[in-house]
Amino acid sequence: MSQTIAERLQDLGLELPHAPEAVGAYVPVLRTGNLIMTSGQLPTIGKELTFQGKVGQQLTKEDGRNAAQLACLNALAQLDKAAGGLENIVRIIRLEGFVQSADGFTEQPYVMNGASELLIHLFGDHGRHTRFAVGCNELPLNAAVELALWAEVA
Amino acid sequence: MSQTIAERLQDLGLELPHAPEAVGAYVPVLRTGNLIMTSGQLPTIGKELTFQGKVGQQLTKEDGRNAAQLACLNALAQLDKAAGGLENIVRIIRLEGFVQSADGFTEQPYVMNGASELLIHLFGDHGRHTRFAVGCNELPLNAAVELALWAEVA
Amino acid sequence: MSQTIAERLQDLGLELPHAPEAVGAYVPVLRTGNLIMTSGQLPTIGKELTFQGKVGQQLTKEDGRNAAQLACLNALAQLDKAAGGLENIVRIIRLEGFVQSADGFTEQPYVMNGASELLIHLFGDHGRHTRFAVGCNELPLNAAVELALWAEVA
Numbered sequence: 001m002s003q004t005i006a007e008r009l010q011d012l013g014l015e016l017p018h019a020p021e022a023v024g025a026y027v028p029v030l031r032t033g034n035l036i037m038t039s040g041q042l043p044t045i046g047k048e049l050t051f052q053g054k055v056g057q058q059l060t061k062e063d064g065r066n067a068a069q070l071a072c073l074n075a076l077a078q079l080d081k082a083a084g085g086l087e088n089i090v091r092i093i094r095l096e097g098f099v100q101s102a103d104g105f106t107e108q109p110y111v112m113n114g115a116s117e118l119l120i121h122l123f124g125d126h127g128r129h130t131r132f133a134v135g136c137n138e139l140p141l142n143a144a145v146e147l148a149l150w151a152e153v154a
Numbered sequence: 155m156s157q158t159i160a161e162r163l164q165d166l167g168l169e170l171p172h173a174p175e176a177v178g179a180y181v182p183v184l185r186t187g188n189l190i191m192t193s194g195q196l197p198t199i200g201k202e203l204t205f206q207g208k209v210g211q212q213l214t215k216e217d218g219r220n221a222a223q224l225a226c227l228n229a230l231a232q233l234d235k236a237a238g239g240l241e242n243i244v245r246i247i248r249l250e251g252f253v254q255s256a257d258g259f260t261e262q263p264y265v266m267n268g269a270s271e272l273l274i275h276l277f278g279d280h281g282r283h284t285r286f287a288v289g290c291n292e293l294p295l296n297a298a299v300e301l302a303l304w305a306e307v308a
Numbered sequence: 309m310s311q312t313i314a315e316r317l318q319d320l321g322l323e324l325p326h327a328p329e330a331v332g333a334y335v336p337v338l339r340t341g342n343l344i345m346t347s348g349q350l351p352t353i354g355k356e357l358t359f360q361g362k363v364g365q366q367l368t369k370e371d372g373r374n375a376a377q378l379a380c381l382n383a384l385a386q387l388d389k390a391a392g393g394l395e396n397i398v399r400i401i402r403l404e405g406f407v408q409s410a411d412g413f414t415e416q417p418y419v420m421n422g423a424s425e426l427l428i429h430l431f432g433d434h435g436r437h438t439r440f441a442v443g444c445n446e447l448p449l450n451a452a453v454e455l456a457l458w459a460e461v462a
Contacts, residue, residue, distance in 0.1 A: 033341075037401070039438040136442050138443030140442075140443075
């Protein structure tokens, strides 16, 4: 693909945020061998948690989808920092997705597609990852979603 | 062991299904280095989700156990596809297991043994994996279980 | 750091337990390449599950924090066994943390800091790991927490 990842983000009206700090006694990202893994990322903008509540109750599934896209941007910012630029990512290999779900809400795949489709848009075939998407009764700080990414570098 | 894995499956009255398609914007399996990881697999037969409901409520723990075995067969079909045959699997290394649980149901290990015991039956000592087994209030499409496998290839 | 890990544990009034047996058809720990991963560990002392109940309901968040520290000690005992001594651990790379949470309890990060802070105390910068911390409605045997560790060895 001839466009840079930054240009593809811009086409979507998005930009890479600053990589969020950890909200606990851990690190937000690290590299082991040729793998980079992030900690669980929340749908924050700066220090503000933008999507709070249970999907299927206080939040619609569209809200959940947007929350997943936002958390994914934060995870990408972590990968960018650890890899010295997203262009150094060979492939996204895994998304671990948790959706704070109201009882009876079973569309976790739809919600996590907000993240997965962004990855495929940005990285093309190299963004095609494995994932799990599950529901939780509660997530940290009442966040709508939490997700972590694993990527491969050269 | 002198029997093939296909023969051991047959002895149990089971056979490897076609590897299910992803139900979202991701891939069902990939290889990185000598690791193969699947996406979360559901207890489906073809396109039909066979075990729906919460274990401990609509479903018994025996149902849950059968659901885990079925989801595990789907995960094995993914490994088979990615490895070019289950005989190429050196070892199963991890099972990530989620059980859609009614309030008060705490036998997730019993449920996930439906998958774990199948793995050990098929692969012997090379099927002895690590795992987590946890409860979720909701899973995609009201599935009883979701599980992912990691395996090592040569 | 000049102290041994055993000495640092002792300073905290803690000691490494015997590595718990698996509570199902799996193994508690294994090594693949230079990675060691544990199965999900519970807050047990010997065969007794010490912290039962939902955090935010039967258990306070301080209880949850102590449960996470205890489960982490069990995970460290597994790493010790697999690595032939904790001194052979190059780095702790990941903590997968599940907190059995009452509805409305959203301080999973506080709870999991009971594990994360122990890791950093023992391993210094080499204990700085990635993690996810999420809530579950139910966990095996009504355990307050379940957690798994991944570590790198030379």
